[in-house]
Amino acid sequence: MEGGARGDLGRLVKPWCRPLRVMPRVLRIREILRARGVKGLLRFGFQRLVFRRWNSIVLQDKIGISRQPSVYPEPFRFRIWLKHEQMPVEMRTLVRNSSGGEFLAELDRRDGVWLIEAGENRLAGWGGLYFGSRQVRVLSLPKDAVLLGGGFILPAFRRRGLHRQAVNDAALCLARNGFRHVFSEVHPDNLASLRGLEAAGFERVKQVSLIILLRCVVIDGKRLRRI
Ligand SMILES: CC(C)(COP(=O)(O)OP(=O)(O)OC[C@H]1O[C@@H](n2cnc3c(N)ncnc32)[C@H](O)[C@@H]1OP(=O)(O)O)[C@@H](O)C(=O)NCCC(=O)NCCS
Numbered sequence: 001m002e003g004g005a006r007g008d009l010g011r012l013v014k015p016w017c018r019p020l021r022v023m024p025r026v027l028r029i030r031e032i033l034r035a036r037g038v039k040g041l042l043r044f045g046f047q048r049l050v051f052r053r054w055n056s057i058v059l060q061d062k063i064g065i066s067r068q069p070s071v072y073p074e075p076f077r078f079r080i081w082l083k084h085e086q087m088p089v090e091m092r093t094l095v096r097n098s099s100g101g102e103f104l105a106e107l108d109r110r111d112g113v114w115l116i117e118a119g120e121n122r123l124a125g126w127g128g129l130y131f132g133s134r135q136v137r138v139l140s141l142p143k144d145a146v147l148l149g150g151g152f153i154l155p156a157f158r159r160r161g162l163h164r165q166a167v168n169d170a171a172l173c174l175a176r177n178g179f180r181h182v183f184s185e186v187h188p189d190n191l192a193s194l195r196g197l198e199a200a201g202f203e204r205v206k207q208v209s210l211i212i213l214l215r216c217v218v219i220d221g222k223r224l225r226r227i
Pocket residue numbers: 149150151152153154157158159160161162163164165185186187190191192193195196197199
């Protein structure tokens with residue numbers, strides 16, 4: 001996506017579609033196609049554009065600035081960028097080559113990224129910091145809410161506490177930068193993620209069960225609202 005391929009696609013469509021932000025969408029579709037195949041892309045499109053069920057537990061950071069930084073065992077190293085565009089190209093390539101292409105393609109210009117380096121030019125995992133995303137409106141969170149999400153630890157590095165430590169450090173970084181409303185949301189069946197977030201000092205604030213129709217109408221219990 002970086003360099004050659006992205007450049008070619010960019011030159012092809014940029015002049016007339018940039019105002020519509022088509023380019024990021026094209027790249028995202030390409031990544032989804034690559035990762036999930038045609039069936040996966042069609043299912044994704046249906047869920048995003050027509051009908052989507054949304055069940056999740058919403059958690060909030062209750063510790064903020066008084067967190068202690070995590071201490072990682074060798075060779076792990078935590079890195080964070082509040083704007084993902086500041087991430088060096090070689091890191092972006094590493095994420096993409098470690099199966100994170102779709103994650104990168106989903107990021108908006110405003111979003112940030114954390115990642116954990118695992119030495120020898122390898123990554124252990126990554127996650128996103130989402131500022132002003134649609135999720136904030138869908139979940140009826142405060143306007144200035146930041147969401148930590150998209151956390152992923154590569155299978156070889158799981159169950160060592162890395163996700164819990166990274167979430168702690170990402171929340172600490174946000175608190176130090178003045179963000180007061182930090183949330184995360186997790187599917188109720190995702191025990192690994194739920195436990196990690198709770199161990200990192202996030203507390204459950206609500207559970208939502210929504211249906212989203214045509215991208216703009218939310219059925220939330222008996223209420224109907226527009227997003
Ligand atoms: C969820 C995920 C990020 C967790 O990463 P991890 O580094 O293995 O998690 P941790 O080692 O920090 O574990 C945190 C807690 O979850 C528990 N846990 C980890 N994997 C678990 C599993 N498969 N089942 C149940 N509990 C689990 C750990 O025991 C630990 O609990 P403890 O603090 O009570 O001991 C990782 O499994 C993953 O990448 N999954 C796929 C992507 C995903 O679901 N992301 C979450 C999106 S919201």
